[in-house]
Amino acid sequence: MRFALVLKTEVQKLRRSSAIWLSVVFYLFFAALGAFVLWMLKNPDSARSLGLLGQKASFAMNGLSADWPGLFAFFDELGIAGGMIILSIIVTYLYGREYVDGTAKNMLALPLPRAYFAVAKLTVAAIWFALLSALLLAEGLAVGALLGLGPLPSGLIANEAGKTVVAALLLLALQPLVAWIALASRGYLAPFGYTIATLLVGNLMIHTLWARWCPWSIIALLSGMAGPRQEDVVLGSGIVMAATFALGLVGTIVHQARADNCQ
Amino acid sequence: MTSAIRVRGLSKSFGEVKAVRDLSLEVRKGEIYGFLGRNGAGKTTTIRMLLGLIAPSYGEVELFGRSVRRDREGALAKVGFLVEAATAYPNLTVRENLEIQRALVGSSRAAVDEVIERLALGPYAQRRSSRLSLGNRQRLALARALVGSPELLVLDEPANGLDPAGIVEIRELMRSLASSGTTIFMSSHILAEVDQLADRIGIIHDGTLIEEHERGEAGSRKRLRVEVEADFPERAEAVLRERLGLRKIERAPEGAIEHVLRISDSAASVPEIARALVGAGVGIERLVPVEENLEERFMRLTGGQR
Numbered sequence: 001m002r003f004a005l006v007l008k009t010e011v012q013k014l015r016r017s018s019a020i021w022l023s024v025v026f027y028l029f030f031a032a033l034g035a036f037v038l039w040m041l042k043n044p045d046s047a048r049s050l051g052l053l054g055q056k057a058s059f060a061m062n063g064l065s066a067d068w069p070g071l072f073a074f075f076d077e078l079g080i081a082g083g084m085i086i087l088s089i090i091v092t093y094l095y096g097r098e099y100v101d102g103t104a105k106n107m108l109a110l111p112l113p114r115a116y117f118a119v120a121k122l123t124v125a126a127i128w129f130a131l132l133s134a135l136l137l138a139e140g141l142a143v144g145a146l147l148g149l150g151p152l153p154s155g156l157i158a159n160e161a162g163k164t165v166v167a168a169l170l171l172l173a174l175q176p177l178v179a180w181i182a183l184a185s186r187g188y189l190a191p192f193g194y195t196i197a198t199l200l201v202g203n204l205m206i207h208t209l210w211a212r213w214c215p216w217s218i219i220a221l222l223s224g225m226a227g228p229r230q231e232d233v234v235l236g237s238g239i240v241m242a243a244t245f246a247l248g249l250v251g252t253i254v255h256q257a258r259a260d261n262c263q
Numbered sequence: 264m265t266s267a268i269r270v271r272g273l274s275k276s277f278g279e280v281k282a283v284r285d286l287s288l289e290v291r292k293g294e295i296y297g298f299l300g301r302n303g304a305g306k307t308t309t310i311r312m313l314l315g316l317i318a319p320s321y322g323e324v325e326l327f328g329r330s331v332r333r334d335r336e337g338a339l340a341k342v343g344f345l346v347e348a349a350t351a352y353p354n355l356t357v358r359e360n361l362e363i364q365r366a367l368v369g370s371s372r373a374a375v376d377e378v379i380e381r382l383a384l385g386p387y388a389q390r391r392s393s394r395l396s397l398g399n400r401q402r403l404a405l406a407r408a409l410v411g412s413p414e415l416l417v418l419d420e421p422a423n424g425l426d427p428a429g430i431v432e433i434r435e436l437m438r439s440l441a442s443s444g445t446t447i448f449m450s451s452h453i454l455a456e457v458d459q460l461a462d463r464i465g466i467i468h469d470g471t472l473i474e475e476h477e478r479g480e481a482g483s484r485k486r487l488r489v490e491v492e493a494d495f496p497e498r499a500e501a502v503l504r505e506r507l508g509l510r511k512i513e514r515a516p517e518g519a520i521e522h523v524l525r526i527s528d529s530a531a532s533v534p535e536i537a538r539a540l541v542g543a544g545v546g547i548e549r550l551v552p553v554e555e556n557l558e559e560r561f562m563r564l565t566g567g568q569r
Contacts, residue, residue, distance in 0.1 A: 008366065012366075013352055013355070015354065015359060016354045016355070101350060102350030105314075105316055106346075106350065109342075111336040111337070111339040111342075112336065113336065260316070260317045261311070261316040
């Protein structure tokens, strides 16, 4: 009951927050990008007439087809690569803003378990990201309809929704570490730096066989971003993801509960 | 009777820096306690330990008999607070900020209207907190502290950013809260304000509580001097030097309107001075012992100007 109350107030704190609109703008941009790429794929002559841009676009379109599966494959990649950054920014904002705005002390001296605030913020991030993921799915459908890709193959939406949920859960598993860093550093900069560093590590590790053990590469393996390498993912990869989530969550809760708050 | 605040042997170190050293104090229910100290003396660290924001290195804090370390939620259940800068969620209005606080402390919906009225925030209720003046942001922070109808208010610089009229309003508000039984623990740099308001004053210096005294406590204030306004100041000075053996006498310069003698000998006794001057036929207009005010006392105890 008290957790529900804390969760509700965490949602209320976002009222009129420009961060929400910024994240929506990013996702609209993703859709525009997807639409542009698919349009070029569907109209190669017009794409070629764009010159260099057309050349680059066709390079990016390797392996894609101008149909519904091709469109969603491209949107999946956008959702995972973009989501990794956007979700980290959301988590950084939710945890870091209390320190940037100077409100952390007001929150932490309340007669409520501090763990509630830590978990509620993560829940808000999950809801926020779920809505963005649903938006991307809807944008994919709208783009496909606008480009006249024809009737939707049966089962495609259910399949895409399933992939979106799995990708979102995997991305969420990485976020408690971001939250912990935001709390420990009391701001935005360190978690931003951490996110960029993990993107680089993930991209480097993907070229090795250790990718299956690296939490920031496993998502790329599973999603097909790294090519058809889903079979590289083993049970141990799932344990690594679960352990990453657990470590981050415990660290965030313990830090929130016990660290000195000399804001 | 259980105290509102009971602090025993409280210490806090940040690495090599000892911010608070073996601090013990007790604040009775319904009392206004003024907590004074220079910047960096340990006031805010102490306040943060009272509210469980910082864990003490040693010692114990109890609020209404409950340990902040062992039962933080129970200890803070009846506490409203304002720590350092008045902060609020900038994207939310005054009312929305207070609604969030109300929900979290479990107050009734009417509590928000009540504190908005009490802190004169009505005209700003729908304004975002980022667009408030410093003084109104301070009022919002005070309103947030009051929204749960706390039995103990812990206030760090409550008059910060308020104009003189605002300071008077807050003083009256605190008096009214104290008269209805709310305990107030406040730190402030406005010493005259604390002097008027506090029932008891504690002075912290270099992390140590160096003095605690009741308001108007006999002997708590050092007498600085005796001032004599006489009709013949030269003659009065001579009488005091010869008959009473006083040495530290300053006379107002030639041409001054008031014929005042300032006697700072610690041995100077008001009745003896009166007897000596009257006996010598010197007319006395005024004879007053001058005590140090809180500011002078504070400066003396904390080592004067830096």
